[in-house]
Amino acid sequence: MKITRIEVKDVNQFKDLDIDLTYPKGHAKEGQPLDRVCFIGQSGTGKTTLLKFIYGFSHKKEILKEYSLLKLIGKVHVTEKLGNWTIRNSIKQEGDKFLFSSDLKSTNNIGSLTKQQFDSAYQSNLDKIKTYLIYFPADMKYDNSALEIEKEPNAKIYDFSEDNINKVWNRLLEEIQKQQEKELVLTQKISSIAIEENGNIKKLQEAIDELKQIRDARSNPLVNLAINCLNPILRHFNLQVKTELDIKTKEDIGFIKIMDNHGNEIPNGLLSTGTKQIILSALPLYLLDLTNTIILYDEPERSLYPDMQKIIVDYYTSFSKDAQFFFATHSPIIASCFEPWEIVELKFEDGYVIQEKYFEGERHVDNYSIVPKYLTYDLMLSKVFDVKQPNSDERNMKITEMLTLKRQLEQMKKQNKTDAVDYKTTFNNYIAIGSKLFWDTNM
Amino acid sequence: MKAINKSLELATAYKSWIEKLDNENKLHPPYNSSTNEYYYDIVANLLWVQQGLCAYTEMYLIDKDKVNPKLWKNGRFNRFQFLGQLDHYDASLKEQKAWDWNNFFMIHSDVNTKHKRSKSVNYLLKPDKGNFSPFYFLDYDVVTHFFIPNVNRDQEMITKIQEDIFSLGLNFEPISDYRRIYLKPIFEEIELGICTVDVARQKLNKFYTAFEMAITQFS
Incomplete structure (x- = not known):
C-alpha cells in the first residue's frame, strides 16, 4: 500500500x-x-x-x-x-x-x-x-522493559507512540533463544568430554570448533543483526552490538546489548539519547x-x-x-x-x-x-527553509568592518604607503577578522 | 541611500494637525499605525518624495505614480495598498514624538520588522539631512555587494558610519542578497560590452546608489 x-x-x-x-x-x-x-x-x-x-x-x-x-x-x-x-x-x-x-x-x-x-x-x-504501517513519533520512548514482552505475532500496525519496542524485539528473542540452546548443548558437551573422556583432545577440539562455528556463523541472529542492521550505524558512535550469548536464561538476554570498541558493555541506561533512538527506529525496519x-x-x-x-x-x-x-x-x-x-x-x-x-x-x-x-x-x-538571514547580525557587522579594512589597505597600497606602520596594523587586523570569519583574505 | 527632499507639500491636512500640536506644545498621541487619521497621508507623501523606494536600502516599494500629486484631494490621500512600513528613524523618539514628520521614513518591511526595530542611530546616514550625499559617507564593495564607509573619512566617523550601516539594515542579508542578484548581471553586461552604463542606468528601478558607486570602480 x-x-x-x-x-x-x-x-x-x-x-x-x-x-x-x-x-x-x-x-x-x-x-x-x-x-x-x-x-x-x-x-x-x-x-x-x-x-x-x-x-x-x-x-x-x-x-x-x-x-x-x-x-x-x-x-x-x-x-x-x-x-x-x-x-x-x-x-x-x-x-x-x-x-x-x-x-x-x-x-x-x-x-x-x-x-x-x-x-x-x-x-x-x-x-x-x-506490515501495514509503522509510526515513529517525535517523542519515542526507550522503554525496553524485558518483563513486559508483548506477543503479537499477527500485528500489522506498529505505532511506537503506544507500542513497546519488545513487540518486534520478541521476534528476534525466539531465534536468540534457539541459538542459545544450541550453545548450551555444546558447552555441556565440551564439559562432559573434558571430564568423562579424560580430555580426549580430538573430540574436544571438534566440539570447540563446532561451538566456534555456531558463534561465528550467519545462523547467529545477533551476528546478523549486528552486521546487517546496527553496526554500520553504531560505528559512528564508536559502539557495536554485543553478539556473544554468555547468558543462562531467556530473561538474561533481555534487550539488545551494546558494547564499546574495547568490548565493554554499556548499560542501556547510559546509552546516549541519539543511540537509543537509532536502535529503536532501526530494529523494526530490520525485523519486519x-x-x-x-x-x-x-x-x-x-x-x-x-x-x-x-x-x-x-x-x-x-x-x-x-x-x-x-x-x-x-x-x-x-x-x-x-x-x-x-x-x-x-x-x-x-x-x-x-x-x-x-x-x-x-x-x-x-x-x-x-x-x-x-x-x-x-x-x-x-x-x-526561507530563513532570510542565515548570517548573524554580529557576522554581518564584522564583514562590513573587514571590508572597510580591505578598502583602506587598497587605498594605502595605491598611495605607496605599504611600508607605513598603519598599513601593517591594518593588515594584521584584516587578517585576524578574516580568519575568524573563515573568509578568503587574499588581497 | 539617496538624498531625499522630504518636503511636506502633499499631506497638508496632516501638516496642519502636527504643526498645531507642536505649536501648542501638546503631546503627540501614541503611535498606533494605521488607526491614525493621517496614516495613509503620511505614507503616501513619503512614498512620493522617496520615489517609491525604501529610504535606506532603495528596495522597490511601489510605483511612485500610484501616489502622485494628481491623486491627492484637499491634502488627503485615500486608503491604499502598498509595500513597506512606516519607520521611526530614531526609535527613542517614538514615545514622545510619535508623529514627527522629520523622524518618519517608509522602509522595506523586512528591515523594519526583522532588523532595525529599536537599534540606535548616529544621524550620519539620514537621507533627508541637509546636503546629505551618500558618496561622502559610503562606498560599495562590488564583490560582496555590501556598503562600507568611505575610507577617506576619519576613523571615528568610519566607526559611526559602520554602526549606521548596520542599524539601518543596508547590509541586512536578504537585502544585500537581492541587491547582488539584481545588480550582478547588469554589471556583467556592462563589463562584457553588451550594455553601456547609460543604457543600464535607464533600466534601473532600484539600488541607484549602489549602481553609481560600483561603476566608478570598473576599469
Whole structure:
C-alpha cells in the first residue's frame, strides 16, 4: 500500500491543499507512488497532521479522534495504491456515527465481479501485506522493559507512540533463544568430554570448533543483526552490538546489548539519547517484512548530531525498496537528502497553509528549479527553509568592518604607503577578522 | 541611500494637525499605525518624495505614480495598498514624538520588522539631512555587494558610519542578497560590452546608489 495523493479542503489551517505524491513526468517511475517523501515547514503548518491523516485514513484508526471528525467529513481524502487497486479514503457520517469510507477502483479486468467479490479480491491482496504501517513519533520512548514482552505475532500496525519496542524485539528473542540452546548443548558437551573422556583432545577440539562455528556463523541472529542492521550505524558512535550469548536464561538476554570498541558493555541506561533512538527506529525496519509498508517518521533528527542526520535517511530507507517512507522534519540536513519532487514544503500564505512548488509549468523532472542535493546548507536555509538571514547580525557587522579594512589597505597600497606602520596594523587586523570569519583574505 | 527632499507639500491636512500640536506644545498621541487619521497621508507623501523606494536600502516599494500629486484631494490621500512600513528613524523618539514628520521614513518591511526595530542611530546616514550625499559617507564593495564607509573619512566617523550601516539594515542579508542578484548581471553586461552604463542606468528601478558607486570602480 502506498499513498499517492492527499487532499485537504477547509480544515483548520488548510484551505485547499492537494498534494501529488507520485513521481513526476520524465522520471523512470512516472505516475507511481513516491518511495520517499519529506514534509518540511515551520511549526504549525501541519506536518505531523499530514502524517496522522496518512495513518488514520489509510488504516481507519482512532488516531484521528484528536481532530474533530465532524470537521473532516468529505474534506480530507487520502488516496492509496496497491498494485492495480486505487483506494480513495475519507470519512462519512451515518446517523450519530462517523464511518471510514473507501472508494475502491481497479484497472484489472473485473467487470464480471459483484461488489462483494470485488471487495473480497482487494481484501485478499491486502491480507498479503505483512506490515501495514509503522509510526515513529517525535517523542519515542526507550522503554525496553524485558518483563513486559508483548506477543503479537499477527500485528500489522506498529505505532511506537503506544507500542513497546519488545513487540518486534520478541521476534528476534525466539531465534536468540534457539541459538542459545544450541550453545548450551555444546558447552555441556565440551564439559562432559573434558571430564568423562579424560580430555580426549580430538573430540574436544571438534566440539570447540563446532561451538566456534555456531558463534561465528550467519545462523547467529545477533551476528546478523549486528552486521546487517546496527553496526554500520553504531560505528559512528564508536559502539557495536554485543553478539556473544554468555547468558543462562531467556530473561538474561533481555534487550539488545551494546558494547564499546574495547568490548565493554554499556548499560542501556547510559546509552546516549541519539543511540537509543537509532536502535529503536532501526530494529523494526530490520525485523519486519516491509513489502508495501508505509513508514512514518516524525522529526527523525531528534537528538542526532548533524553528521548522523546526513546519513540517517539513506540508512533507514536502505532496509526496503518496497516500502514507502514519510519523514516530517525541521532539519535542512535531512531535507537535503531528498530529490525535489520528494519534498512537500508547507508554508503560510495569507493565514492559510499552501504547498510551495519547486517547479514551474508542467510537473516534469526538468522543470524543478530547486534541487536540495546541489545546495550548501546555507543555501538550504535561505532557499528552501526561507530563513532570510542565515548570517548573524554580529557576522554581518564584522564583514562590513573587514571590508572597510580591505578598502583602506587598497587605498594605502595605491598611495605607496605599504611600508607605513598603519598599513601593517591594518593588515594584521584584516587578517585576524578574516580568519575568524573563515573568509578568503587574499588581497 | 539617496538624498531625499522630504518636503511636506502633499499631506497638508496632516501638516496642519502636527504643526498645531507642536505649536501648542501638546503631546503627540501614541503611535498606533494605521488607526491614525493621517496614516495613509503620511505614507503616501513619503512614498512620493522617496520615489517609491525604501529610504535606506532603495528596495522597490511601489510605483511612485500610484501616489502622485494628481491623486491627492484637499491634502488627503485615500486608503491604499502598498509595500513597506512606516519607520521611526530614531526609535527613542517614538514615545514622545510619535508623529514627527522629520523622524518618519517608509522602509522595506523586512528591515523594519526583522532588523532595525529599536537599534540606535548616529544621524550620519539620514537621507533627508541637509546636503546629505551618500558618496561622502559610503562606498560599495562590488564583490560582496555590501556598503562600507568611505575610507577617506576619519576613523571615528568610519566607526559611526559602520554602526549606521548596520542599524539601518543596508547590509541586512536578504537585502544585500537581492541587491547582488539584481545588480550582478547588469554589471556583467556592462563589463562584457553588451550594455553601456547609460543604457543600464535607464533600466534601473532600484539600488541607484549602489549602481553609481560600483561603476566608478570598473576599469
